[in-house]
Amino acid sequence: MSDLPVADTRPSSNWSAIWVLPLIALLIGAWLAWQAYAERGIQIQLHFESGEGIEVGKTQVVYKGMSIGAVRDLALDDGPAGGVVATLQMNRETEAYLRENTRFWLVRPSVTLAGISGLETLVSGNYIGVSPGDGEPAREFTALAEEPPLSDRTPGLHLTLKADRLGSLSRGSPVFYKQIQVGQVKQYLLGEDQRTIEVKIVVEPAYASLVRKHTRFWNASGITVDAGLSGLKIRTESLSSIVAGGIAFATPEHRKDSPPTDPVFPFRLYEDFEAAQTGIKTLVRLTDFEGLQAGRTPVMYKGMQVGTLKTLGVDPDLAGATAELTMDPMMEGSLVEGTDFWVVKPSVSLAGINGLEALVKGNFIAIRPGERDAPSKRDFDARTKAPPLDIRAPGKHLVLLTDSLGSLDVGSPVLHRQIRVGSVQSYQFSRDQQRVVVGVHIEPPYESLVNSSTRFWNASGVSVSGGLSGIEVRSESLQSLLAGGIAFETPDPLAGEGRRVERYTLHRDRDAALRQGEPISIRVARGDGLSVGTPIRFRGIEVGKVESVALTEDLQAVTLGVRISEAVEAVTRADSQFWVVRPELGLMRTANLDTLVTGPYLEVRPGKPGATAAKDFTGLAQAPVEPEGEGLRLTLSAARLGSIKVGNSVTYRGVVVGRVVGHALGPNGDRVLIRALIEPAYATLVHTGSRFWETSGIGVDISLLKGARLRTESLESLIEGGIAFATPEGDQMGNRALSGQTFALFREARDEWLDWAPKIRVGNGE
Known part of the structure; x- marks a missing residue:
């Protein structure tokens, strides 16, 4: 029994692959929980x-x-x-x-x-x-009740302004530089002294360099109104500043090189522009200070305000006063030695009225700058009256010859298009004492307005001309009406200059000065309504005027002396045609009704290029027939002419597409051949199958069953006559008509013709 084999044993494992899935699910759940928490x-x-x-x-x-x-x-x-x-x-x-x-x-x-x-x-x-x-x-x-003010860390230049009162400023109110918004108000608060207001502003970075050490800030809120006998002055920075308030700033011109500002130091916020004193301080000692008012009296240069009287201190003996002026920075270069100041006030004398503008704006201080390269100066002694004109002054000096001085005087204005560009320097008799020599000065900016083609005339007083066409009253300006003046025009701006001191004729009026052109004569049968000044026109534009009206030596006609001033070469060609345009009133034709008010005039049709020039013409009894022009020329054959005449319309579906340009008997005298011209844009409407008929008068159809029917094309064709045509559809249309083709002209339209409505492209289409 001991020889039996012994089994080799080991304990069984409790692990199974089925547990992998729950572990993975647990990890995913933990990751999702962490994500939700994060x-x-x-x-x-x-x-x-x-x-x-x-x-x-x-x-x-x-x-x-x-x-x-x-x-x-x-x-x-x-x-x-x-x-x-x-x-x-x-x-x-x-x-x-x-x-x-x-x-x-x-x-x-x-x-x-x-x-x-x-x-x-x-x-x-x-x-x-x-x-x-x-x-x-x-x-x-x-939470705050409203949005907090801008942080000091906001990009830009942050400044503090101290003011006596806030006015209509609020958070967000704009800050202007030359009416451009460059910043805004951050906030405002009561100063530590409880008497001033501290206004915090920020200027955008792009405009921060505009603020210098000597920059002046002023309250531009609302509208500033300053009224008095010297006038009404209204100032506002912008529409938004009227409603929401605003601040404006500027640096005086003579302080442009001021160093950059230090934001730590506050600026003063002035109450208005005047208080900011952005101008140049100038002192002027006066002996005549009547009518001057501090804060209102302006300083004027050639009609432009360049300063203001800030304060006026009267001397203890009342013999004079010292005026402190605030001058516009642009005048800094003019405040030099030789600059003149004087008080302008209205005065009336036999020589005329001086200082007329002071009647409107009140007495003011005038300035005449000295040489710009002279040494700078800030205190002056005013003159008792306007300084005399300096003949050596820059500009153009002229001599004008005239038969009579009129109401001209030293200082009278020289006007161009009713703008003063110079003045009269002097006047005296010529050497032969037959004429008056007038010395004139043209200011430098306007020298180029005068050349050898310039024409001068006496613009003093009022010029009145009248006739059947109405009454014309002409005055150059109110100043020349009262004090006299000279006006001029330069027909050819490219003409050259004459001598160093040029001589001109001073004509009595504008018509005499600008009279130029080619004189011609026109013989007409009658002179009814024609007089001196009757215009000669071409297509509504005046090209000349009648200068004389006289009977011929045989008393059989009237000769018109005419001066052609425009398009002379074209109008004076030998084949040019002239005729008198008079009103036409009648049942068949009414025209030229405007001549009932303006009177008759002469119309001209210029001759053809290449024709020889002529000076004597014979006027036509009536307007010539207009040339036929371009288009489709057709001949319409009719038994009788009826009421058709030259100029009658040719219509298609009631739209005028041509006109009658002529008519004559046929070669055998049994027909009337009427020539019609169809406008090029509508030539495609006429085909060989087209039918033409008269649209004159009224067509009447009477039937026991249908009653009476009246038919007419239009009121115009009822009175003047006309021709209409229609084109059939389909194969009946035929081919496009050719120029010179002949069609029959029927007395009236058939009913089926009126129903024809083919689609034919008009214009350049085929």
């Missing part, structure tokens, strides 16, 4: 005074346009302050920004005088805004 975000508590506009699950927390959280719950606040508590679920990435100085507020649409804010919430709904802060980590916050 992504669930951070819950914080936010206290609001009211829950109005906040919706659970809808109201988002937005930072720089991105949603970083949402409201998950809303409950009443049991604390002493009351209100509501909103539970916010914030993204996990915001944990580093949730600190005790972080600020939250509810953004909703708001409309105020300062503008419209929160407009995007009209689409997306109210949301909670956030501004990250510093401090210890926190999970409970109190």
